[in-house]
Amino acid sequence: MQRLYRKRVILGVGGGIAAYKSAELVRRLRDQGADVRVVMTKGGREFITPLTLQALSGNPVHLDLLDPAAEAAMGHIELARWADLVLIAPATADLMARLVQGVADDLLTTLVLATDAPVAVAPAMNQAMWGDAATQANAIALQKRGIRLFGPAAGSQACGDVGMGRMLEAEELAQRAADCFESRALDGVRMLITAGPTQENIDPVRYITNHSSGKMGFALAEAAAEAGAQVTLVTGPVHLPTPDRVNRIDVVSARDMLAACEASMPCDVLIASAAVADYRPEVIAPHKLKKDPTSGDGLLLQLVRNPDILATLAQRPDRPFSVGFAAETENLIEYAARKLQSKNLDLIVANDVANPNIGFNSEDNACSVIDRELHETRFPQTSKAKIARQLIDFIRERLTRHQD
Template identity: 85%
Template sequence: MQRLYRKRIIVGVGGGIAAYKSAELVRRLKDQGAEVRVVMTQGGREFITPLTLQALSGHPVHLDLLDPAAEAAMGHIELARWADLILIAPATADLIARLAQGVANDLLTTLVLATDAPIALAPAMNQAMWRDAATQANLELLQGRGMRLFGPASGSQACGDVGLGRMLEPNDIALLAADCFQRQALDGLHILITAGPTQENIDPVRYITNHSSGKMGFALAEAAAEAGAKVTLVSGPVHLPTPDRVSRIDVVSARDMLAACEAAMPCDVLIAAAAVADYRPEVVAQHKLKKDPSSGEGMLLQMVRNPDILATIAGRDDRPFSVGFAAETENLLEYASRKLRDKNLDLIVANDVANPSIGFNSEENAITVIDRELQQISFAQTSKGKIARQLITLIAERLNKN
């Protein structure tokens, strides 16, 4: 069921008595970490109220195709693009027939035509309707188009008949929904990633920082989310959009970043890609510092050490699998190996920032990863997105090995 974590599922509710089970289905999917939106047909609303499903899903229920507020932004198309899976439960005989004919006369049937996501049907109907040749022909047609069939089960029915046609129980449907997704490398794991620079104030208008753009850390967050992880991204000041399905925390200083990381614990993996300032001014002036004519051309700042975020988290009793970055301009592998040992890391990523094509603010990177046995794995220069996916794959392999 971990495969449902952070998946986006539309639950379509057709007009049958089994709609009462849809509420429990939504709850089961949510319990497994899925994000659920509900779309109801007019008939579905006759059996269960939208308010119930809104309370369970945490989102307003989508009801009408021609909703002026939603359709101003082509709401049904956006909803179709949003979904990782459309799960129709209950799927009545009428709804199955309309889907087979490609009818788009309400919001749910329109979504089915507009989406690229997989579609699953949980049939629910009288046993005679289930056995009818037209229903079976419609189902065969829909399965031929790639739609999945969950059930039905056999048993007593609301009308008093006994036979095939009962909708499966919500937990069984949730298990089958999980099977629609391939297991991913980091399913169910919490990955904490730091990215970007930090800023250390001198006075209200000046600060000390570095050239980090945050691009590598953000690429890693995107790749980890794609691999199924719950991702917390703690970022210094950057101008980058938040990757999809990533929880972002914005910070400014090194001390802010440490506090955010500690608040996000526990995690399974820490990837410290941020370029954290090693020092900060001992005293931050309350007002803008003015030039002192008597001091000549210079100004002296007394600096103190910032906390070491990576060493602090890697030294905890509940330490995660810890991955650091060493951005160096000389003696790259020597300095990176020393950092690996001194900070008690599992992997260190050595990055030559003296090379402008792979340094700060560049679109590409080339790295050498060093492990505890000082074995080296090199990744050739390519886009930071590809490097991120390669690194996430390596981390997943090491986690499985451990």
């Protein structure tokens, strides 16, 4: 599996001659499936044009902190949330010093302060500058803060000197970027994930459903597979591609979903992120229902309860470690905690679907996870892909504790 596949990488380009290597680096990252957005400093633009990097990345290049069009939507914050990795290559001595000081005087340094994604820098400078005590102290300070240093390498330099300070080649930088996502912590764990909505037929052309897009469940399946789990994804009707190395089972109704889940048991972990219809029509009309002139303006449908998939699976003798989702529009934590206890869950993920920025069909999410002791852990707003990885890491840690 390509570890950079569908990862969101921000490439920061500083003002050094090694910026010419950034073009090849964009190609290498994209060859491994990464979505790349480039942020250039003013100095970086003196060595390579934004147009070149735009053509290679397939995305507009971001240049200015005070861009009226971008800042109307808080551009630097959006970029910070978007990123799965921020890689600065080349990172000059000046840029490293500004990062150490927490300076936020351009777009690149500002988003580094705002992101919760891993940050890596690829130093590139004259050998004397790299060897200077101030630069060495800055390199140590950055590493202590969790910022990765990729390089530098030794060799001949543009100025004619020979020594440490060369930026690593694009191929090695891309490999090190991929290594940031290396995680096989769930090797051998059998994981069953439900996703999307269900559809409950009224007649051959109409049905009851909801607004779930399935994006969160599919992101969880992808993150779990990346971590080494054997993933079975049972999904209602959605328009999403199947994540790599995930066994997908398509269903329509709640009863279909329950049957597919039971056929996929036993498993070690159940993540029930599907938005399952609580009710279905008692009788499905064999033909399309017509307007009845004698019934006035209404149509009466008799509904019956659907089986509770999550509660059913969580009560089995071979019960898996069970994680539910609660999508609420009010009293989020109270209702989620009640659901956790009534369904015998180990964890529940609470989502505020009344917020249009993180609700159904949104690209972002924010949530809280509640455990059996009713402790709440919050995950702030970011992309669903990133939230999914954070949740999988959290579930892995709790699963390990549960098994111990």
